[in-house]
Every structure is written in structure tokens, then in C-alpha cells.
Amino acid sequence: MDEALLDQTVENILKVVFSYVDHRHPEIVFDREADHKKAVTYAADSAVLLKNSKVLPLNDSQKVVYIGEFAEKPRYQGGGSSHINSSRVTSALESAKEKGRNVTYIKGFPSDRDELDEKELKAAAEAAKTADIAVIFAGLPNVIESEGYDRVNMDLPACQNRVIAEVVKVQPNLVVVLHNGSPVEVPWEKDAAAILEMYLGGQGVGEACDRLLYGEVNPSGRLAETFPYRVQDNPSFLNFPGDGKNVNYGEDIFVGYRYYEAKELPVRWAFGHGLSYTSFAYGNLRLFSKNMADHDTVTVSVDVTNTGKVFGKEVVQLYVADKNGTPQRPVKELKGFVKLSLAPGETKTAMMTICARDLSFYHEELHDWYAPSGTYEILVGHASDDIRVSCELKFDTAKILPFEVTGATTIGQLMSDPRTAEKMGEMITKMMQSLGAAAGEQEESGEEGSMGFDPEKMQDMLYGMPIKSLASFGGSDLDVNVLIKTFAQCL
Numbered sequence: 001m002d003e004a005l006l007d008q009t010v011e012n013i014l015k016v017v018f019s020y021v022d023h024r025h026p027e028i029v030f031d032r033e034a035d036h037k038k039a040v041t042y043a044a045d046s047a048v049l050l051k052n053s054k055v056l057p058l059n060d061s062q063k064v065v066y067i068g069e070f071a072e073k074p075r076y077q078g079g080g081s082s083h084i085n086s087s088r089v090t091s092a093l094e095s096a097k098e099k100g101r102n103v104t105y106i107k108g109f110p111s112d113r114d115e116l117d118e119k120e121l122k123a124a125a126e127a128a129k130t131a132d133i134a135v136i137f138a139g140l141p142n143v144i145e146s147e148g149y150d151r152v153n154m155d156l157p158a159c160q161n162r163v164i165a166e167v168v169k170v171q172p173n174l175v176v177v178l179h180n181g182s183p184v185e186v187p188w189e190k191d192a193a194a195i196l197e198m199y200l201g202g203q204g205v206g207e208a209c210d211r212l213l214y215g216e217v218n219p220s221g222r223l224a225e226t227f228p229y230r231v232q233d234n235p236s237f238l239n240f241p242g243d244g245k246n247v248n249y250g251e252d253i254f255v256g257y258r259y260y261e262a263k264e265l266p267v268r269w270a271f272g273h274g275l276s277y278t279s280f281a282y283g284n285l286r287l288f289s290k291n292m293a294d295h296d297t298v299t300v301s302v303d304v305t306n307t308g309k310v311f312g313k314e315v316v317q318l319y320v321a322d323k324n325g326t327p328q329r330p331v332k333e334l335k336g337f338v339k340l341s342l343a344p345g346e347t348k349t350a351m352m353t354i355c356a357r358d359l360s361f362y363h364e365e366l367h368d369w370y371a372p373s374g375t376y377e378i379l380v381g382h383a384s385d386d387i388r389v390s391c392e393l394k395f396d397t398a399k400i401l402p403f404e405v406t407g408a409t410t411i412g413q414l415m416s417d418p419r420t421a422e423k424m425g426e427m428i429t430k431m432m433q434s435l436g437a438a439a440g441e442q443e444e445s446g447e448e449g450s451m452g453f454d455p456e457k458m459q460d461m462l463y464g465m466p467i468k469s470l471a472s473f474g475g476s477d478l479d480v481n482v483l484i485k486t487f488a489q490c491l
Contacts, residue, residue, distance in 0.1 A: 154231040222272050
């Protein structure tokens with residue numbers, strides 16, 4: 001190897017070392033224990049309580065059985081390049097033992113493969129039957145979910161679903177804890193009393209899970225993705241994985257909640273969903289201004305009250321909806337969120353600011369972000385499917401979209417552009433009057449083949465008609481080239 005190349009490589013490494021020394025902060029102490037505590041806090045704040053039929057939180061007087069090897073060996077990180085060597089990982093089972101909880105453990109199924117031992121299954125069912133509560137720690141092993149390959153379905157390992165199905169037959173107080181990096185199908189959801197989504201929560205996931213299950217921490221995480229009922233409901237289902245060479249991203253902007261809402265398709269749990277051991281009330285939604293232009297910002301505020309009996313955190317979510325009939329726009333889009341910490345009975349005000357970009361979509365012909373003038377709805381709530389309060393905002397833009405009039409330009413397009421709407425409106429009025437007069441003459445004369453004139457239906461038909469068709473419509477003698485020139489002069 002060329003020595004000069006080695007010298008250059010060593011120099012690159014030394015630059016990083018010297019940069020660290022030059023910018024070092026002696027007051028910052030590397031403390032593994034303190035960092036681990038932070039990891040536990042972050043994992044607890046990020047976990048999502050998906051369902052709870054008043055079985056959580058648990059208490060130390062209850063006899064609880066933990067089932068599933070994830071209780072002993074939590075899957076706390078992804079595979080491939082996301083894999084690191086953590087300084088310390090404490091499982092939910094270890095945490096329970098350290099705190100003297102009344103918990104026993106049955107392996108039930110392995111954490112690294114889809115394999116079922118009938119003896120373990122029987123032991124799990126027997127233990128669950130004699131317990132007050134059964135907690136099954138389920139999830140996706142690395143062999144199913146990792147970078148480098150794609151999942152072919154959204155199923156949990158069959159062995160886990162089998163154990164859950166058998167346990168719930170003998171123990172209705174069933175809690176399922178999930179360790180997974182992305183949504184899964186949960187065919188047993190109606191039978192489970194509670195479901196806690198821990199995701200891949202990092203090295204603090206086990207201790208965080210213990211705190212959440214026993215109410216030392218109130219769940220406050222929210223889903224950053226939608227859980228559909230089945231993989232077939234996914235917007236990319238018909239396009240993925242393609243033909244082996246090409247994949248068509250046919251869903252365009254309609255991914256996640258934007259697809260499910262536009263499709264009016266029911267989902268298992270919506271984007272932004274997450275339960276708590278307390279409850280929250282929303283009120284007094286205010287816009288600091290109800291009108292906005294291109295370079296303005298508007299502050300949105302809403303009061304949130306903890307109406308329950310325990311401390312909790314609420315993620316206040318702000319969505320915007322275009323109410324102007326703009327084609328190919330989502331029903332609503334998330335534009336901001338704030339997490340509030342609230343004691344029982346306490347009220348705080350969440351404040352968020354929106355600008356024209358928050359109302360906009362990228363317009364390819366304009367080569368810029370664009371929001372049409374008109375009305376936008378500001379929606380604030382607990383989740384994308386749980387909007388609590390809303391109000392309207394008026395927006396006015398000075399941006400003018402490029403518009404080229406051709407024979408294929410429709411009457412509707414000309415009516416929707418303020419520069420050509422007046423001229424086109426005058427022409428439509430004359431045509432409607434002419435058609436109305438003709439229809440009246442037919443009825444008076446009793447001629448067969450009456451036109452059946454309906455102004456609303458006629459207008460709908462006209463709006464979808466290209467102007468090149470006007471020359472042959474209703475006996476019109478309009479010249480297409482003259483029409484194109486007339487409207488081009490308006491632009």
C-alpha cells in the first residue's frame with residue numbers, strides 16, 4: 001500500500017481526535033448510570049398504550065404471570081447497521097423481581113424464532129388460569145424484521161398468536177406487550193384487555209415497561225404511523241414489491257393516515273393514537289388572527305385540562321384541512337404538536353404557529369409551494385381520528401398559477417381561474433339562456449324529443465367540456481381559435 005495513502009488516512013483520523021480535544025467541555029461528565037436513567041425515561045415517554053379495559057395499571061397485590069421470552073430477553077433494537085452494544089439492558093422480568101412484584105415467569109415461546117413447544121403452551125395456560133393477570137410479551141424477532149430484507153406480511157409469529165389464543169380462553173385479564181419496529185396484525189385484539197406498544201425502545205425498554213405496567217409512569221406516547229387491520233389495506237399493497245426491477249409508487253402523497261382517511265377505510269389504530277391512565281378535555285380554541293396572507297403567521301392556542309385523578313401528559317395535535325375543493329389533497333394534514341404535562345385538575349394552554357407553507361402543497365408547474373386562496377379548517381385534538389375542537393381560517397395568496405389556454409382547456413378550468421372566470425361566465429349565461437328558450441319553445445309546441453332542460457345538470461356537463469367542443473354544442477357558431485385568443489388575453 002502506498003505510504004502516502006496511509007499518511008492521509010491517519011491524518012483524517014487525527015483531525016477528528018484533535019477536533020474533539022479542542023472542543024471538549026470538561027464540565028460534561030460521561031456517566032453511564034445517568035445516561036441509562038435517561039434511556040429509561042425516553043422509552044417510557046415513547047411507549048403507546050393502544051388499548052386498556054381498566055386492567056392497567058397493575059398493583060403489587062395482584063398475582064401476575066409473565067409469558068413469552070421477550071419478558072426475559074427484550075428486543076430493544078433493530079438489526080443490521082442499527083445494532084449497537086448497549087452498556088446495560090434490564091428486562092421487565094428483572095425489574096419486577098428487583099421491586100419485589102408478585103410475578104412468576106413462563107417462557108411460553110422463544111424470542112428469536114417462530115417455534116412452539118406444546119409443553120410450554122400447556123404451562124402458560126395453567127399459570128395464566130391461576131393468576132389474577134397474565135402479561136404476554138410478544139413481538140417480532142430479528143429473523144422477521146430487519147434491514148436488508150422486507151417483510152412479506154404483518155403477522156406476528158404463529159407460535160405467539162397460538163399462545164395468546166390459548167391463554168385468553170382461561171384468563172380474560174390478558175395484557176399484551178409488543179416489541180416490534182413497525183405495525184403488526186393483532187387478530188386477538190378484541191380478546192385482550194390491554195395492549196402496550198413498547199416498540200424497540202432502546203436499552204431502557206424493560207425498566208420502562210415495568211414502570212408503565214404498574215402505573216409508576218403514565219403512558220403518553222402517540223402512534224407515528226397507522227395500524228391497519230390487515231396488510232391488504234396498506235396503500236402500497238398493489239404496487240409492492242413490483243416486478244423485481246421496478247416498483248411503482250402509485251400511492252403518491254396518499255400514504256399513512258392521508259390514504260386511510262381519503263379512502264374512508266377503517267383502521268385498527270389511527271395515526272396519533274395513544275391512551276392514558278387519566279383523561280383530558282379541550283376548549284377555548286383561538287386564532288390570533290382569522291386571516292392570513294403569504295408572508296403571515298398565525299398563532300393557534302387551545303386550553304387543555306387534566307380531568308382525571310392522576311398526573312399525565314397529553315400530546316396536543318394540530319391538523320389543517322383545505323376546504324376549497326382542491327383536487328388531490330388529503331382530508332387533513334398534521335402541522336404541529338405540543339406535549340403538555342398536567343397534574344389532576346390542572347389546565348394549560350398549548351400554543352402552535354402556522355404559516356402559508358403549512359397550508360401548501362408543491363405545485364410542479366409553479367416550481368414552488370402553493371396554497372389556493374380560500375377557507376382552511378384548523379383542527380386540534382388527541383389523535384387524527386379524535387379531533388376535539390376546530391375553527392376556520394381565511395387565506396389569501398398573491399401567487400398566480402401558470403395557465404395556458406388550449407382547445408382542451410375545460411370550461412370548469414376557466415371558471416375556476418379569477419382571470420378568465422368573468423368572461424367564461426358571461427358566455428355560459430348566454431348559452432344557458434339560449435338553451436332555456438329553446439326548451440321552452442319545444443314544450444309550448446308539444447314537440448317530441450324535449451330537451452329535458454335541467455340548469456344544474458347542464459352546468460355540470462358544461463364544466464367538464466373542453467372549449468373545442470363548444471363549436472358543436474347547441475348549434476353554437478363559436479370559433480375555437482377566437483375563444484383561445486379571447487381567454488389568453490385575460491391572462
